[in-house]
Amino acid sequence: MKFAVMCALLASVSLGLSACNKAKSPGEAQADLTKAASEAAENNAKADAKMKQAEAQASDELAKAKADAEAKAADKSVAAVADAAVTEAEGKTRIALAKCEALAGDAQQQCKDDANAHLQTVKDRAKAATKE
Numbered sequence: 001m002k003f004a005v006m007c008a009l010l011a012s013v014s015l016g017l018s019a020c021n022k023a024k025s026p027g028e029a030q031a032d033l034t035k036a037a038s039e040a041a042e043n044n045a046k047a048d049a050k051m052k053q054a055e056a057q058a059s060d061e062l063a064k065a066k067a068d069a070e071a072k073a074a075d076k077s078v079a080a081v082a083d084a085a086v087t088e089a090e091g092k093t094r095i096a097l098a099k100c101e102a103l104a105g106d107a108q109q110q111c112k113d114d115a116n117a118h119l120q121t122v123k124d125r126a127k128a129a130t131k132e
Contacts, residue, residue, distance in 0.1 A: 082126035089122035
């Protein structure tokens with residue numbers, strides 16, 4: 001029994017090997033070569049296109065991220081300048097209000113109104129600048 005199985009196995013191996021050694025005609029071999037070269041070129045072209053698309057997308061994303069970062073930095077800078085202007089105006093308003101105390105009657109009230117109006121104008125401008 002073992003001998004029969006071994007013989008069958010050897011026969012199938014020898015048939016398989018003899019089939020592998022069959023040479024193709026030069027025309028068939030050239031056609032296969034041309035097809036393989038064409039497929040390789042097509043695959044390379046697809047890979048190049050995909051790589052260029054990925055590079056373009058990455059470049060666009062980088063540009064957008066850079067623009068977003070610059071916009072955020074500009075917003076923070078504007079906000080800091082606006083805060084500094086308001087702080088400075090508040091200090092000047094306190095000084096102006098203190099000077100207004102030396103005046104009497106309507107002149108004192110007009111002085112206080114002017115000082116407070118100036119402070120409000122600075123605050124309004126600062127608020128408008130930070131919303132843009």
